[in-house]
Amino acid sequence: MSHRYPDSSVLYRNLRRDFPLAVRGEGCWLYDETGKAYLDAVGGAFVASLGHGNREVAAAIGEQAGRLAYVNGTQFTSEPAEALAAILTQRAPGDLSHAYFLGSGSEAVEAALKLARQYWVESGVPSKHKVLSLTPGYHGNTMLALAASGRPRYQTYFKDWLVSVPRVPAPYPYRCACRGAGTCPSCTGDALEDALLAEGPETVAAFIAEPVGGSSTGATVPKHSYWARVREICDRHDVLWIADEVLCGAGRTGTWSALEPYGAVPDLMTMGKGITGGYVPLSALLAPKRIVDVLAKGSGALLHAQTFSHHPVLCAAGLAAIRYLDAHDLVARCATMGTELHRKLEALREHPLVGDVRGRGLLAGIEFVRDRDTRAPFPRSAKFAERFTEAAQEAGLIVWPNTGHADGTDGDLVMLAPPFIVTETELDETVSRLLGVLSHFATND
Numbered sequence: 001m002s003h004r005y006p007d008s009s010v011l012y013r014n015l016r017r018d019f020p021l022a023v024r025g026e027g028c029w030l031y032d033e034t035g036k037a038y039l040d041a042v043g044g045a046f047v048a049s050l051g052h053g054n055r056e057v058a059a060a061i062g063e064q065a066g067r068l069a070y071v072n073g074t075q076f077t078s079e080p081a082e083a084l085a086a087i088l089t090q091r092a093p094g095d096l097s098h099a100y101f102l103g104s105g106s107e108a109v110e111a112a113l114k115l116a117r118q119y120w121v122e123s124g125v126p127s128k129h130k131v132l133s134l135t136p137g138y139h140g141n142t143m144l145a146l147a148a149s150g151r152p153r154y155q156t157y158f159k160d161w162l163v164s165v166p167r168v169p170a171p172y173p174y175r176c177a178c179r180g181a182g183t184c185p186s187c188t189g190d191a192l193e194d195a196l197l198a199e200g201p202e203t204v205a206a207f208i209a210e211p212v213g214g215s216s217t218g219a220t221v222p223k224h225s226y227w228a229r230v231r232e233i234c235d236r237h238d239v240l241w242i243a244d245e246v247l248c249g250a251g252r253t254g255t256w257s258a259l260e261p262y263g264a265v266p267d268l269m270t271m272g273k274g275i276t277g278g279y280v281p282l283s284a285l286l287a288p289k290r291i292v293d294v295l296a297k298g299s300g301a302l303l304h305a306q307t308f309s310h311h312p313v314l315c316a317a318g319l320a321a322i323r324y325l326d327a328h329d330l331v332a333r334c335a336t337m338g339t340e341l342h343r344k345l346e347a348l349r350e351h352p353l354v355g356d357v358r359g360r361g362l363l364a365g366i367e368f369v370r371d372r373d374t375r376a377p378f379p380r381s382a383k384f385a386e387r388f389t390e391a392a393q394e395a396g397l398i399v400w401p402n403t404g405h406a407d408g409t410d411g412d413l414v415m416l417a418p419p420f421i422v423t424e425t426e427l428d429e430t431v432s433r434l435l436g437v438l439s440h441f442a443t444n445d
């Protein structure tokens, strides 16, 4: 049977392609029903940080499901939720002392934005309702998270439903005015202050941003002073800073929190994707007591309700994943192998279609351009990133495409985020397959 719309009953993520049927995963490799092997160089979608087929995490999920599968978060707490909250808050930056569990990253972002708004209302400052975000930037696909996302294409049919979120140009050295010198307002952080002053700080509740860019800016790493500057601006104007670590957190950049090397502490943080290594969906909103206390002394609860929040089985998976990471020192391994990955990726820079290669830890972005001197992107009609990703899958390599980052429409890049257990040989294989796929594309493509 073909795995293609409309032959199957599945409403697929793409209605115009055939899907291979994945049947098994082991380490960095996926296998389809024909036995074809795929090197999963992006953990599906920055998710499978432990690799596929981890028996310990699978067993922990089975054990918890057999003992206590579901209780509602309004009636009970559970051992895994208590233990996971303790671990996540203990390794979070600064005073982020409490964790609220949800399923997807979008849900955690929605909850974070609602908490920010509720905090200001209950603090007696109801005028603070606006959210500011970076562009390009991505925070999810539910309506509030989508509104906060500086990715116009995803908003195409839904603009009438979205609240207005003023945009701040993201630090993006490859494409910003200073071309990497670190001196333009987007790179220094001054652009945030300009936007805040234009909106009126008394109307702004929160600023949300990814500490290290996800696919939106293709693993762009802001300069060292950037987040301290953001902290200082937000403090001065009484605006909550929400660090969205859904993609870049949980060890992905070689430190548990992507913010660690910056030493800056956000007011709220979201996590997701890699927390369970993909064995179940789990996300978290982390908040400090100073913010939660306002609700505790006021209305008594965050006005946000989802049936599956604080789910014991999902939390047990998170706990098992973190214990596995710790037992095998995998975040440190992510840093070491990350250095190796970026060293090996240097080979791509020689190629005329590769404009930039960047990232930190086991997170990398490869930006393609039509002209390296002018940094001109391919026109969107060329669908370069999509064709590259399909050709890579055909060649047994899974990467993640992104488009539109150059100007909202044009721009093509692919991302890598291999499992932390990746070997040097698998990194070599990744680079060699990338070069092999690239050899089929030319500047006039």
Ligand SMILES: Cc1ncc(COP(=O)(O)O)c(C=O)c1O
Pocket (backbone or CB within 6 Å): 103, 104, 105, 106, 107, 109, 138, 139, 140, 141, 210, 214, 215, 244, 245, 246, 247, 248, 272, 273
């Ligand atoms: C930074 C960031 N925030 C939020 C999300 C939304 O997460 P989810 O797709 O799990 O809803 C994503 C997803 O890619 C993300 O990269």
